[in-house]
Amino acid sequence: MNSDVEVIRAGALMGVTHGFLGRRGGVSTGVHAGLNVGKGSKDDAEAVERNRRIATDAVLPGATLITAYQIHSADAVTLRGDADPAFRPEADALVTDRPGLALGILTADCAPVLLADRKAGVVAAAHAGWKGALAGITDSTLFAMEALGARREHIHAAIGPCIARASYEVDEAFVARFTDDDPENERFFSAGKPGHAQFDLEGYVAARLAAAGVGRVDALGLDTYADPDRFFSYRRATHQREPDYGRQIAIIGL
Template sequence: MPSSTHDVAHLQPETRPSPLQSALLAPCESAGIAHGFFTRHGGVSTGIYAGLNIGLGSNDNPAHVHENRARVAGWFGGEEADLVTVHQVHSPNVVTVTEPFGSQRPQVDAMVTDRPGLILGALAADCGPILFADPVNRIIGAAHAGWKGALTGVLENTIKAMIALGAARTSIVATLGPSISAKAYEVGPEFVERFLAHDTAYQQFFTPSTKPGHSMFDLPGFTVKRLTDAGIAADMLGLCTYGDPEQFFSYRRTTHASEPDYGRQISAIMLQGPRV
């Protein structure tokens, strides 16, 4: 774990954020790129938000959310102000980050940067968080991709934005973090038709549901296929947010339980080095 300037040493081990790691991204650490797919463990939120809820848009106690965000930043050795997140709107749009946004977060779904010290974070609670790195040219990215963003190009646009900063397609690697799996993602016929209108080959990501006329959608498989079709190396953690309430928040699980709101976990990546 990177050294931390944020005071997390006083926390009990079980209350410290301890993110999951990607085997594909881990070698990038030698190039000074740190990453983590954070679970809901290690935070101060309570009730339906219990744990490390990062969602500024949730109805959680704002003080708890800010403390949780500070803990994530602390894991990277930074402060809360170094943690950059956007107002995610299920779009294909990407922003190049040169400094923290402050209170005015752009309405986009992906970010890229070549600036050390900025922690790029993608929030999710069933949608796919994807972390990108080019360890050769030291360019990173983070994207939030639900079905709409993945279908309309947020992944490809993130890669293009990285290349515009100096990345090489052949050097970029990406990992999809915890997201809803096919066994938990039932969709109606109009959903399937929307995908097949783009490409009939997308039928491979749908399997029949036990409910007549419905299908189970493999969002993780679709996401990784779009990434590899774009010419980069990509994999997934293969962890389902819906089926693991102990580790992950889930929008769909919350909806099925008729709960009033839900937490969001974060996946984040940073170029190590002093802020410039």
């Protein structure tokens, strides 16, 4: 695996310290080869810790990395003051206005969302899998940012590498969850094989952010499933019957 870490940046967040990282770089080997930062993986714990430091230094050198114990919820946690790097709240979004903290979200097909209001000095990182996205994780994140002084029209958001519509086959019950919530959600599904459809997670998350009044939303259009050299993918690992899978990280900070 190449020792050089790839940091992907979004135009919407220029001027804000951030980065979407894939699997390139890092010290892990085997099915976790590269920059695996997942503490919940079966990777060597020391390798994971080294990768987390490498990832943090690639985006915000010297910062304290804070990640959540992600539970596919709509829960957002606000970090104030100094934070213990061992602190892992059960939540799916982190929000702060404090310099020196690197907010990190781990994914392996779900959508990482980084948000910032540069004028207010407020940043956030959210994990939007389909459950959390439907439950309103982006809305919870915006409310938490507003509580720190952000304004929605000033917030810019970017959606990083996630599984794309072409790679995301779902069944009819899955489709019904979204269309029962809002019939207009049908537009995020296209025809698949009999009894199935293809789901546009990135498009759904972008639409929710836009509908909530976010000033700018960028979707990077990078498919984790289809690009094994650059990204980890839970679904790809499952389809290939691999024993485990790695996680990549998206980081933002002040």
